[in-house]
Structure formats: structure tokens, C-alpha cells
Amino acid sequence: MTTELRDRFDDLVAGVPDHVTADPRRAWRAGSRRRTRRRALTAATVLGAAAAVLAAVVMAPRAVQTQPAGQPGVADLGHPTRIERPWRTPELGGGPTDPIAGWVQHGDRWDVVTPEGRLLRFDVDPEFAPSVSPNGRKVAFVSQHGHGLFISDLVTALGHGSPVGPVLSDEVRFTMSSTGHVFWSPDSVRLAVPLVPDSNGGGPDAVVLTGNRTPLPLEAPVPGAQLLGWSSSDELGWDLGGSVLVTPIRGGAPREITLDPMPPSYLTVSLSTSGDGTLAYLAEDARLLVYGADGRLVATRDTSGSWVDGCPMSWSGSVPWVPTAGGPADVLADGGDGARILADPRLDLGCSVWADASLSGPAYESVGARLFGTSTSWLSWWWRDLMVAGLVALLLAGTVVVIRARLRHKALERARRGFP
Numbered sequence: 001m002t003t004e005l006r007d008r009f010d011d012l013v014a015g016v017p018d019h020v021t022a023d024p025r026r027a028w029r030a031g032s033r034r035r036t037r038r039r040a041l042t043a044a045t046v047l048g049a050a051a052a053v054l055a056a057v058v059m060a061p062r063a064v065q066t067q068p069a070g071q072p073g074v075a076d077l078g079h080p081t082r083i084e085r086p087w088r089t090p091e092l093g094g095g096p097t098d099p100i101a102g103w104v105q106h107g108d109r110w111d112v113v114t115p116e117g118r119l120l121r122f123d124v125d126p127e128f129a130p131s132v133s134p135n136g137r138k139v140a141f142v143s144q145h146g147h148g149l150f151i152s153d154l155v156t157a158l159g160h161g162s163p164v165g166p167v168l169s170d171e172v173r174f175t176m177s178s179t180g181h182v183f184w185s186p187d188s189v190r191l192a193v194p195l196v197p198d199s200n201g202g203g204p205d206a207v208v209l210t211g212n213r214t215p216l217p218l219e220a221p222v223p224g225a226q227l228l229g230w231s232s233s234d235e236l237g238w239d240l241g242g243s244v245l246v247t248p249i250r251g252g253a254p255r256e257i258t259l260d261p262m263p264p265s266y267l268t269v270s271l272s273t274s275g276d277g278t279l280a281y282l283a284e285d286a287r288l289l290v291y292g293a294d295g296r297l298v299a300t301r302d303t304s305g306s307w308v309d310g311c312p313m314s315w316s317g318s319v320p321w322v323p324t325a326g327g328p329a330d331v332l333a334d335g336g337d338g339a340r341i342l343a344d345p346r347l348d349l350g351c352s353v354w355a356d357a358s359l360s361g362p363a364y365e366s367v368g369a370r371l372f373g374t375s376t377s378w379l380s381w382w383w384r385d386l387m388v389a390g391l392v393a394l395l396l397a398g399t400v401v402v403i404r405a406r407l408r409h410k411a412l413e414r415a416r417r418g419f420p
Helices: 002-014 025-056 170-176 356-360 367-372 378-416
Strands: 060-065 103-105 109-113 120-122 140-144 151-155 190-194 205-209 217-219 228-230 235-239 244-248 257-260 267-271 279-283 287-291 297-302 314-316 321-322 331-334 340-343 350-353 362-365
Touching: 002 362, 151 378, 190 228, 217 350, 228 244, 287 321, 314 356, 321 350, 321 356, 350 356
Parallel strands: none
Antiparallel strands: 060 362, 103 109, 103 350, 109 120, 140 151, 190 205, 205 217, 228 235, 235 244, 244 257, 267 279, 279 287, 287 297, 314 321, 321 331, 331 340
């Protein structure tokens, strides 16, 4: 009996069913396809891992150049060279935060800009262009949802959620509505606020705020003079048209600075935030005229001609930066001599204001700046979207390959076992 069972088992092992046909070539091709799929999947995995590592290495912005020294004690503050469109805009934290580089008008709101070029949402919408202190740690703005002028110190935890104020009454806010610009002193301690006297000619022409101290009211030295800002730490400058009148805030004789040559018809005028008395006039023909503290013309340069109406200039020491938007080369701000801040045109950014220490500090290069430099081509703004689309397509292709391989393997297993 045992011998008979052994013989039948040997016949079963040695015999080949009639429905099975040996085909070495087909078996070789099937094995070759499996090897090719495995190699392709391995290569895709390696490429994806390499791309992820490369992105992690180069994503951190770095400082690549340093402009003339600005405010002391804030050497790490800098500015971006390009502002990329973010996939999401987080809110500025409610606790202590680092000094900011500036503000940009983003549609119907204002966003904070970090030195690396990140956009952060600010939950208190300024009614006018906000003002950032030269050291980048304080901001002043008139809120659309509050009353009066608000001041925030970002570094001492009095951030966007806890503005200090109103430090002026709603009446003062109303008198500011025709100007909206306020001026930080070079040491970032005091704030000069231009006002509009009432219809009877009463009230001050400006007020100086210093912390919680009583506001210091000031009258214009000449009726109709326009406040330009701080000529030094203790002096204010007033525009008289063809000259500038400098007055001490604590009394003393004013001094007049006559401009040579006289500036032509101009769109706006700005006084340096560094306190060195430098003046900049943007003429109607898009020329920027820079005058020294003695009134002599020291530099002239052409701008893009797309100045943002009503937007104040920013300064890097004695170098003025002209705010632009919608102009050639997607330039957000122009500091001359090739110093520019570019922005993705899809953001549709408008006015921008910057801290002196930010523009005087290092310029941070984003990944896009390292790849494309100052190019504003379509690819230079869409490269991240294309890279993500490529990685997603590669991931989907790898998934399809794996699923098809598993389905084929299961079909072969079912056929080998004799299942239909």
C-alpha cells in the first residue's frame, strides 16, 4: 500500500498538466518587466528623497549682501530680495515677536513682512499706511475698527492683539484723516503726528508723543508748512516749497535750509529717518532728487515712474527707497543701484513701508532668488507650483505602478493555483 501511494505521488510531481505549457521566452519577459518596474520605482523613490533633502537644505533664506550700517543693536534685521506668493498667510503671533522688516498693502488689508520675506496677517487693519519705527520693533497706525492712533511694541508682547491706545482722541483721528502719515524719531522713541487745525484756526499743527508722557503740542513755524519728519533726534523739518525750515521741539531759533538747485514740480517729498537731514524729492518726471543737510543736490536718479500715490518713501540711512507697484519688473520698492525688492505679481501688492534697519541690514535671498536672481519671468514665479505638480505626478505614477504590479501578481497567483 505504501509503495502504491509513493508511486502515485511521484507521478503527480513529475507529471505536467495538459493545460500548462512551458514558455521560457514569456517567463523571461515577465521577469524582465518586473525588474524594470522595480528599478523605476526605486529610482523614483531615490529622486523624491533627494528632492526633499535638497528642498530642506536650500529653503532657509540666507543673507548675501550687506548695505551701509543702519541702526545700532539690530544688525540681524534685514530685508527680502523677493516676496513669493505664500500658499497660506499665517497670523502674527500674539506674544513677543521679533522686529519686522516692514508692511505691504495686500488687497484690502496690510500684511507684515519679515526680513526673510514671509507675509504675516495682522488682525487690526490700518486705515492709512502704517508707520514702522527705524529699528523695526514698533508700529503706529490708525485702525479702521477703533478710534484714534494706536501704537504697538511688538518685542515687549504688546503685539497686534493688544495695541496701546488710543493715545489721541477720536477728534484727533478725524483731523488726521487728510494726511495719515506719522513720523518716528531716529531713536524710535518719539512719534510726531501732523494735525489739521480746526476751521477756526485753533489747535496744534502737530503733536509729539513719547511713551506715556503728556503729548507735546506744536505749531507750524509758518502757516501752511507741511511736516516732513525728524531732521535730527530733537528737531523737526517743515516743507516750505523751495526750502525746509528746521525747528527744535523744545524751543530755540529755527533755521532755514535753501535747496540748490530748486526742485521742480514734485509728487512727494521725504526726510531721512536716520536723522542726518537728507531730503528726497520725487519730481513729476519720475526723477528722484536727493539733497544733503546743507541743501545741496548730492544725487539724481531715474525711477520706474510707477510711484504709489500717497505712499511714503522708506530710507536706508541716507538712501531713499521709492515705493512702486504694478511697474516694470514687478518691483515693490526701488533703492537705486540695483537694490530692489521684487514681489510675485499674483499677490497684487500695493504700498510698502520699510524700517530703516531693515533696508540697511543684510538682503536675504529666497530659493527663487538663488535660482533666478533678478529675473521676473513667468517661470521665476511659478517654479514652486511646477515642482509640486511634478512631485505629485511622480508620486501618482509610482502608486499606479505598485497597484498594477500587485494586481498582476495576484492574477498570476490565481492562475497558478487553477482559479479562473
